[in-house]
Structure formats: structure tokens, C-alpha cells
Amino acid sequence: MRIDKFLKVARILKRRTVANDACSGGRVSVNGKDVKPSYKLKIGDIVELRFSSTVIKFKVKELREFAKKEEVESMYEFIGE
Numbered sequence: 001m002r003i004d005k006f007l008k009v010a011r012i013l014k015r016r017t018v019a020n021d022a023c024s025g026g027r028v029s030v031n032g033k034d035v036k037p038s039y040k041l042k043i044g045d046i047v048e049l050r051f052s053s054t055v056i057k058f059k060v061k062e063l064r065e066f067a068k069k070e071e072v073e074s075m076y077e078f079i080g081e
Contacts, residue, residue: 001040001041001063001065002037002038002039002040002041003019003023003028003030003035003037003038003039003040003041003047004016004019004020004023004037004038005019006041006060006063006075007019007022007028007049009064009065009066009067009072009075010067010072010075010076011067011069011072012049012056012058012076013049019037020037022049023035023036023037023039024036024037027049027050027051028047028048028049028050029047029048029050030045030046030047030048031045031046032046032048041060041063042060042063043060043061043062043063044059044060045059045060046058046059046060046079047059047060047076056078057078057079058076058077058078058079059076059077059079060075060076061074061075061076061077062074062075062076063075
């Protein structure tokens with residue numbers, strides 16, 4: 001699954017275009033490397049999302065094409081902020 005789609009489906013970012021811009025702007029890294037929006041995410045990857053002064057870090061536990069609000073928390077696990 002593409003990283004930009006995962007960020008949208010998991011409701012980490014509100015819109016896919018915002019996720020796309022974040023990846024293109026160098027604010028998203030997977031396993032320590034900056035990635036493009038088309039990066040193919042795998043289970044077990046460590047994703048780091050950087051905002052102005054905040055860093056969100058989480059581990060991918062499950063990949064789904066669609067997820068209900070209640071199912072979202074099973075898709076990732078926060079490591080730190």
C-alpha cells in the first residue's frame with residue numbers, strides 16, 4: 001500500500017493530498033529514509049511524521065484498503081511523539 005494512502009486510511013492525516021504534500025516536502029520517513037508518496041509500505045515499517053516542532057513515530061501493524069473508525073487503531077502502534 002502506498003504511504004500516502006495509508007496515512008489517509010489510518011486517519012493520521014485528514015486528506016490524501018495533505019499526505020502527498022507531506023511526503024513530497026520531506027516530512028515523512030520510513031525506517032530512517034525520506035520517502036515519496038508512492039513508497040510501498042510494508043507491515044513492520046517504522047514511520048516518522050515531522051511537523052514544525054512535533055514528531056510522530058509509529059509502527060505499521062496492518063494494511064487495509066478501507067477501515068472504519070473503530071478499526072483504525074489496529075493498523076498502527078505509536079512508538080513515541
